[in-house]
Amino acid sequence: MAAQNNLPDLLRVYYQRLFPYNDYYRWLSYGNGNLFSRREFSFTVQDDVYIRFQAFKNLNQLMTEMKRLNPHKIDIGAVYNVPPTEHKYETKFFPVEKELVFDIDMTDYDEVRTCCSGTDICNKCWKYMSIACKIIDAALREDFGFRHILWVFSGRRGVHCWVCDKKARSLNVSARSAVAEYLQLIRGGAYMKKKVKLPQKFHHSVERALEIIKPVFVPMCVEEQNMLGTEENMNKFLEIIHTEEDMRAEVKTLLHKYTTSKARWEAFDQYYTQQLQSNSKKWRTRHLIEEIMIQYSYPRLDIHVSKALNHLLKSPYCVHPKTTKVCVPFNPKTVDNFDPDTVPTIQTLLDEVDAYDAKELARQKEESIDVRRIRDYKKTSMNKSLHIFQEFLRNLEDSNRGEKIAQSDIKMEF
Ligand SMILES: [Zn+2]
Structure with a gap:
């Protein structure tokens, strides 16, 4: 694949111009920078070198380091008691919270799908993902009362689900296991x-x-x-x-x-x-x-991923190193319309930016108007997924605010 040869160059441009740092930080800080600074990130950099226990003090450091390290893959881990970068100096180093996550991969459907196998997927077998998403999403909302659920395409042949409600993030291992096992109906190897x-x-x-x-x-x-x-x-x-x-x-x-x-x-x-x-x-x-x-x-779940607190999961907006597709969030309500084939690769995104700029430049010359500053991602097909992500963030922040008001009301009563 030609795209893979120049992947480092493409990634460099992606991290410079397209990665949604602000919204990413809004998500993982949950209104609390202290929480963000204790979050583990793991990067796979060039030549498959894997660096665990990365952490960033703030948005600026995250931006600088991502641009510098140019990761081929980004995984998100737990929030720890101390910043993960200090784990070597701490005798007591342990995870304290993490989103409840689900990982569903098309390869686990090989015994039932006949259209493809292994790493291949097509629109026919994507329908299994659609069923999985609907069943899990409904159960999480209706049976457990979770509201802040982010669904993300894994870049190649699966989906990830991030349950981000405060009560989900603070679940212990046995509670996570209970939820995962409740959702698991397919048993046996x-x-x-x-x-x-x-x-x-x-x-x-x-x-x-x-x-x-x-x-x-x-x-x-x-x-x-x-x-x-x-x-x-x-x-x-x-x-x-x-x-x-x-x-x-x-x-x-x-x-x-x-x-x-x-x-x-x-x-x-x-x-x-x-x-x-x-x-x-x-x-x-x-x-x-x-x-x-x-x-x-019925959905095939890799429940080990859901059970453990310190398990890492590929990050949204990471680029899949093999397909170079962006791991974009999608709306579970319209999952039937989601087509993994049309998910943009980095190259597509850069072409879209160029095409937009060329058109805009021509228009500006014609109408002799001022240059309008528009963020690059808004010129691309990534924009749609960002709307979904931003709506998820707004709901999350509204709940946060509601909780803070409720807490201050309780304090005032005493
Ligand atoms: Zn197929």
């Missing part, structure tokens, strides 16, 4: 064929997830991903219902009576439902259809 077991009565969060999955399951999983379309895919499916040993042969014969994935699924659905209603056969589960739907589409 490659050797576990059936990965979902629902209880007799669904939890309301499962109910809600199914409402999100059901309308898209047939067009997306059954048809587009061809869930039952080939011999190999049918065998995978039959393995999932292996607990129903005596039924498996019957289902196999049934599936082979039809030729398309959709017809096979409909036949199976009908067959299973009829048997349940007539009680003619004893199925071990009454929710096999729902369990299959969840196994084929």
Whole structure:
């Protein structure tokens, strides 16, 4: 890839002219510079040299150091009890807070997606990310009451979710584990064929997830991903219902009576439902259809990332070193319209700035008006993501202000 060869040069321009330092600082300081100065940043610089425990006193130092070090990758860690740069001199050095984070990666969907595998993604498999985003976002808001949630494209094949409410940032490891495990329905590694077991009565969060999955399951999983379309895919499916040993042969014969994935699924659905209603056969589960739907589409979470307080996660507005795409925030409400293919690379952004400037210069000559100073990012397709980021920041700051007023009211009462 040509872009990779001159990546250091492109990054230099990106950090000089496009990186949104002000908003970035607004976010990570949460209205408190002291919090910012104790935050760990890790940089991967040229030749894959990895530097941990970086920290910056303020916005100015952050800007200066980022421009100087020109990181190929930026990871964000926890806020520590002392500035991480001093960790060698402190006998007691420990993380005190961090956003609650979720990492969802397309490679964990290789057992269910058939359009691509490994690091590849396309618009078809991006739909899994869309489902993941909707299910996790709804659960975080409705079941846990979180409000300040930032969703970010990871630059290549996944998404990151940053829960930034004060109460989320101060969760301890066991509380983080509890949230992560609550959201995890897919269990077991490659050797576990059936990965979902629902209880007799669904939890309301499962109910809600199914409402999100059901309308898209047939067009997306059954048809587009061809869930039952080939011999190999049918065998995978039959393995999932292996607990129903005596039924498996019957289902196999049934599936082979039809030729398309959709017809096979409909036949199976009908067959299973009829048997349940007539009680003619004893199925071990009454929710096999729902369990299959969840196994084929429910979010795969890397819950170790969510559980640990000191785990690092790639930063928003970092540039993915392989794709050179910018890790832009996106709106979970319109995640269906998000297209990873159209996310700008640094080169695109620089071209956009040049095109804008050339056009503006021509216009100014024509109308003989003064040069208008516009920030470079506003001339690019990065602007849209910044609107999303800034709206998130405004809501965060409003809550902060509300909390401060409430606190001072309490003080006045005493
Ligand atoms: Zn794909």
